Amino acid sequence: MEFLSEQKIVFLETTANRIRQSIIEMLVAAGSGHSAGSLGMADVFTALYFQILNHRPQEPDWPDRDRLVLSCGHICPVLYATLAQAGYFPVPELSTLRQLNSRLQGHPHRGSPPGIETTSGPLGCGLSQAIGMALAAQLDGCKYRVYCVMSDGEHQEGNTWEAIMLAGKLRLPNLTAIVDRNNIQIDGRTENVLPLEPLRDKYEAFGWHTLEINGHSMEAIISAAAEAKAIHEYPTIIIAHTTPGKGVSFMEGDYRWHGIAPGAQDVPGAPPKGKQVEAALAELRSAGLRKTAGLTRT
Numbered sequence: 001m002e003f004l005s006e007q008k009i010v011f012l013e014t015t016a017n018r019i020r021q022s023i024i025e026m027l028v029a030a031g032s033g034h035s036a037g038s039l040g041m042a043d044v045f046t047a048l049y050f051q052i053l054n055h056r057p058q059e060p061d062w063p064d065r066d067r068l069v070l071s072c073g074h075i076c077p078v079l080y081a082t083l084a085q086a087g088y089f090p091v092p093e094l095s096t097l098r099q100l101n102s103r104l105q106g107h108p109h110r111g112s113p114p115g116i117e118t119t120s121g122p123l124g125c126g127l128s129q130a131i132g133m134a135l136a137a138q139l140d141g142c143k144y145r146v147y148c149v150m151s152d153g154e155h156q157e158g159n160t161w162e163a164i165m166l167a168g169k170l171r172l173p174n175l176t177a178i179v180d181r182n183n184i185q186i187d188g189r190t191e192n193v194l195p196l197e198p199l200r201d202k203y204e205a206f207g208w209h210t211l212e213i214n215g216h217s218m219e220a221i222i223s224a225a226a227e228a229k230a231i232h233e234y235p236t237i238i239i240a241h242t243t244p245g246k247g248v249s250f251m252e253g254d255y256r257w258h259g260i261a262p263g264a265q266d267v268p269g270a271p272p273k274g275k276q277v278e279a280a281l282a283e284l285r286s287a288g289l290r291k292t293a294g295l296t297r298t
């Protein structure tokens, strides 16, 4: 495992908690959006933008920057909140999510705001784009790495598997893909809708270096990314096991929160809609305070 000081881990976990609060606030301001996947990936995005990626928020087009391709564009609230926290644009702009003329649309598009590398929303396209970038880096003799964040639901699409096959054939060592293995999709559990397992074995059969981690452990995420960097023969897939809705207990593990904003509607098992926002923020704030005080770890 890569060495991380206790202080750094607390900083990362506190940042992820702040990002989760921003996600709730943004979705509430918009009145719509994708809660579960965005909250579930806050730890991975924090680790990426505050430890793993070689990037310059003040110089978003720096040619040597690592590229982050978000293939599952619907979880862009976590990307926007992380970019703002990292300094790409002002945090207050997050409250414009999904508004007319806002730079922060419900699915991201390249160049708006700074830090967005690709347009996404239609699932299943990101890995192909990331392969193109990784290949371009090799052909140009550039050192940057390409990271592609995908969802598990996207693995029910044929073009995802074409891309997995191509990356294996090209043996792109500068490509790291991360799958949000949260076991949910829009209308159910992945294994009920269209089973994906054994996912790791499938990647292995397609010629990838494979890793499987707890997607809420900063040490595990950062160590996996470091291992991927040290592999010189193959692309690496990091299967990150996450809890959808992580941090808000009434959302955790429940696929019905895939595309509902807190406070937008009554959901069986959750507080009434008028109480959801307060409950979600209170839970996150108290977890944040405990983290700041060094009393809890994820």
Ligand SMILES: Cc1ncc(C[n+]2csc(CCOP(=O)(O)OP(=O)(O)O)c2C)c(N)n1
Pocket (backbone or CB within 6 Å): 034, 036, 037, 038, 072, 074, 075, 121, 122, 123, 124, 151, 152, 153, 154, 182, 184, 185, 186, 244, 258
């Ligand atoms: C090509 C395509 N088909 C359908 C959709 C509609 N859609 C948006 S999110 C989603 C669920 C996919 O599952 P996953 O990405 O795993 O969702 P999550 O884990 O965030 O709930 C679907 C079907 C889409 N965006 N693109």
Ligand SMILES: [Mg+2]
Pocket (backbone or CB within 6 Å): 151, 152, 153, 180, 181, 182, 183, 184, 185
């Ligand atoms: Mg999913």
